[in-house]
Each structure stands twice: as structure tokens, then as C-alpha cells.
Amino acid sequence: MEERAGRGSIKPYLDKLTLGVTRILEASPGVTEVTFVEKEPAERHTIVSWEQKNGCVLPEDLKNFYLMMDGFHMTWSIKMDDNPMPLGSMTINSISKLTRLSTALAYTLPNAPTLADLEDTDEEGEKGNEDEPEKPHLDSRSLIFELDSCGGNGKVCLVYKNTKPVVAPDSEIWFLDRALYWHFLTKTFTAYYRLLITHLGLPQWQYAFTSYGISPQAKQWFSMYKPITVNTAQLSSEADTFVNKLDPNKVFKSKNKTPVLKKKLASQPPASQKGPTGPGSKNPSQSGSSARR
Template sequence: MEEEASSPGLGCSKPHLEKLTLGITRILESSPGVTEVTIIEKPPAERHMISSWEQKNNCVMPEDVKNFYLMTNGFHMTWSVKLDEHIIPLGSMAINSISKLTQLTQSSMYSLPNAPTLADLEDDTHEASDDQPEKPHFDSRSVIFELDSCNGSGKVCLVYKSGKPALAEDTEIWFLDRALYWHFLTDTFTAYYRLLITHLGLPQWQYAFTSYGISPQAKPKGSEGRSKRGCF
């Protein structure tokens, strides 16, 4: 069982947490209206946990992902705002622990028995272009692991682009929206982590990297074509 401790009001008392959050806690805590800035402390992963994950999944974990887990086995930071007399949860930044860094499969995507298979969606997959890399595939051509469930608004994924056995240099970070469309985020985990912190974990911030932007449900035009793909 992983030991976890909640640490509100970090201040400067825990420099290792300040390093982990790139100093964003100070900015949040000094911002008007922001309250309950909390990080759930997680112990570092042991090297054998990383080796076991690699052997189980037949994938070599990228060095920056390894270094992250050797610092903390997962990450979860939240903050709220005070509006009148009410405290409203707003920001949430999360990275799954190694035990929850699981491969996306048909069963993890759908709960309905008559849902289409992931292979049915391959017809809509576009190849690489000058401004966009080739999108991940739901079949054996790609190996996909969930980094963050985004509180149900999509999935941030570590994607191995060349199937198994999967090499560390073949990885990218992608966002899979609720309509099961892929959106490229970054080439490396480190770059994604900086994006996560920079956007403060605001709700649906990953949609800023889609063509339809944040809160697509607020934009009815063009949504009909996406709804046929289903959602998870």
C-alpha cells in the first residue's frame, strides 16, 4: 500500500515539493481568492517497480519518466477558490502512479456492451502531415498508457509509436478527447509536465491544444460529427 500524506500550505518548509511543483505553489498561495493549495505527498518509486513495469509491458520507460517516478510515485496537486462564503475546487494536476500507468484497452475505454471497437475508429485516423505527427493507432501499431484521466474530460497518454517491443525514444505525449480524437501535446514527458504546471491544472486545459478549444460542449456547431464516435 502506498503511503500518502496531504500537505496544505507548502510555503518554503518543504523544498523538495517546491522543486517538484516548479515553485507554482508560491504563486497560487499569493493569488487573491485562492485557497486550499494542497499536494498529496507520495514516496519515490523503487527501481524494481520500474523494472517490473518494463518487463510486464515489454516497453522501455523514457529516462525523464523514470526520473520523475524516482522522485515521486505519482503526483496530485489541487487548489480551490473562495467565492463569497463558498470554497469551490478548481485546479487539479495529476500524474498516475506506476501501478496505475496502465495500457489503454477496449475494456478501459467503454462501459457499454454494444459499443464500437477501437479498431472501428481507425478509418478516421489521419497520417502525419507537415504540421502534425502521425496520430496514435488503437491497434498493435501503437502502445498507449494513461498518465492522467483528466477528471473524466479525456485522457493524457504516454504513446509508444512503434508497437512492441517499445523503445523509449519512440514516445510522445498525446491527449485523447471524449470523442476519441487524438491531439498532439509534446515530444517528451518533461515538456508535458511543464505544460501541466503552467496551466495550473485548470479544468479541461488540454482542450486548448485541440482545434475546437476549451469546453467544446459550449460550441454546438460541428459537434454532431464527433458524437457518433462515442465517449468513455
């Protein structure tokens, strides 16, 4: 896997950070050029400035994520006629690109409608399903920030429904499709991050969480490179497998805690506790059996 590293390397916990999908992709037939772009941590004052500017507090797990690395970008390609073709893309915008969703004019004509005017406002769209939270609004009732542009297939957004300055963050992750319909994804950034990784960044994977599903073309890619979310419950219960359960308290750390993690990883048992090694060394059970003979 190609890695484009920054100054503060995250290699010691790269496997946990990507939930082990780098190994899955590299072992998949036809997959090539698995690339992870390593990014510098965001400065704490940058995050504070963002919160002051936008009048809201970042969720704690998203804040810790930015303190560890300022954004996320992982891609992979497949071989088509011996040439690489980009297919999977996993992206989380940096703090500087976590911008409020524009409600500017949808057209450049005089008195043209805004995105808020074009939003679905019928009774069904307003209430949504009984089990689904109240939908966001593109007007002043909600604060909406873009986490991922999804390659033009829609937008994954961090949504605050309470637009008043709040002490405790109250946010959710929603998907806005190209027809300006909202689809609930997760209540926390950590849960969304897991969805992003385990769906391998396949094209239009977000539409799997809509009532109309993914396109026929996307279904072909899904059938070839099935997202590992199908076995998520089983995989997360197996703590010893390389597909690790994401723990934001251990993985999404601020950069001043990173050296502690590296120190733990570097620790090894003393030489006196290590058993003999080499081609001539024997297992203790073998030595005992030899003595009895």
C-alpha cells in the first residue's frame, strides 16, 4: 500500500485506524494502488476558531479525530485492460474545508430560488419515518456542514438542528442526495466513520441507506467487492482479528497523547524472559522428553 506520510507518522496504529480494510483490499482480486494520504494534526486553536466562527461545538469524537489528523483520504483502483481505474474513495474534509452548506441561489436568474426554496417540504418529507429523526432544513433552522462531497453523488453532512449557541454538541450525520432529499445515517461521527471504512468507499454506497437504494451500475461493484458491513457484528465480536472495533478513546487521540501510544507499542519483554531462539533451540517439553529417554 502506498502511503504519503506527513511529519507526525500514524503508522503504529494505521491498521486500527482503517479497521484492517487495507489488507482486505490488497488481497482482493484486481485491486491495485491502495493509497492512504497521511495528514498533519489540526492545531487546537484552529478548532477553537472554527467553533467560534460557526457558533457551535464540534462533537468530541470528531474533535479528537481532527486533533489526530486533519482530514482523511484513502483511495483504491482496479485493473481494467491492464490500466488502473479509480474506484473506491474514502474522504473526510479537513477542518478548513468543513464549511457550511451554501444556501445561495440555485440559478443566476433574477429572483431565482435558493436551495432552501427547492427543499422538499411536504408533510411526508417533513415528518419522515416514525423511527427516523426529524429531517434537517436548508434554511436558518439548521446548521449544516459538509463532511464529504461524495464525488458529486450527494453530500454527507454534519447537522446541528439547534442553531442557537450550545454548550453541549447536539449533532447527527445525514446524507443529502442530488434531489435534495435527506437520509439519516448515524447519530455520531464514530459510527459514520465505521460505515465509510467498511463500505470500502464504493461508488454511491450512501444510497444503500435510502429508500430507493443504489444504482444498477453500483450494484455490480457491490457484488464484486462486497462491503464488510455484512459481517460487522461477527467481526467486531472477534477481538483478536485484524478488523478491530473502533474505539475513539484509543484511536482518535490528540497529538500530545501520541508519544504514549508509540512508547507502549515499542515496549518488548526483557531479553532474560525470552526463550532460546535459533535453529538449534528446543521446546521445553522436548527437552524433558529427551532427558527421560
